[in-house]
Amino acid sequence: MNCPICGNDTKVVETRISDNGSSIRRRRECVSCGKRFTTYEKFEDMPLVVIKKDGRKELFDGSKILKGLVKACEKRPIGIDRLKEFVEEVERELKNNYTEVPSEIIGQTVMDKLILMDQVSYVRFASVYKHFDDVETFIHEIEQMERKKKQ
Ligand SMILES: [Zn+2]
Secondary structure, three states: OEOOOOOOEEEEEEEEEOOOOOEEEEEEEEOOOOOEEEEEEEOOOOOOEEEOOOOOEEEOOHHHHHHHHHHHOOOOOOOHHHHHHHHHHHHHHHHHHOOEEEHHHHHHHHHHHHHHHOHHHHHHHHHHHOOOOOHHHHHHHHHHHHHHHHO
């Protein structure tokens, strides 16, 4: 960044991260006139943090969802572009509601949207995601699907 007074280069003399970690404050000094000033850096697009079942945290990775969707939508009339759009919608939706989101919520959000888009893909995705333990759970899913269809 250039000095607002003389337009010369500035150097960073101090860097501090805000308490909540969402911004960085820097003290800068002009290499020419020696004037000091402060700048703030913020994420333009806050990253979404995923809390996994074992409590570990990682950054949201849409490509993982996409991979699952591609598999679930195999031989279905849904193009890859539509699926990418789908993942973006999921991410937007999650970011609107969370900065840290439990992984179960992500799976649930995907399923809630997928059932509206394509029911065969939904069952495939859900069966992998939920590891249907028994036939009963599976039947329950199908019933739920039928109910949603009628709504
Ligand atoms: Zn200056």
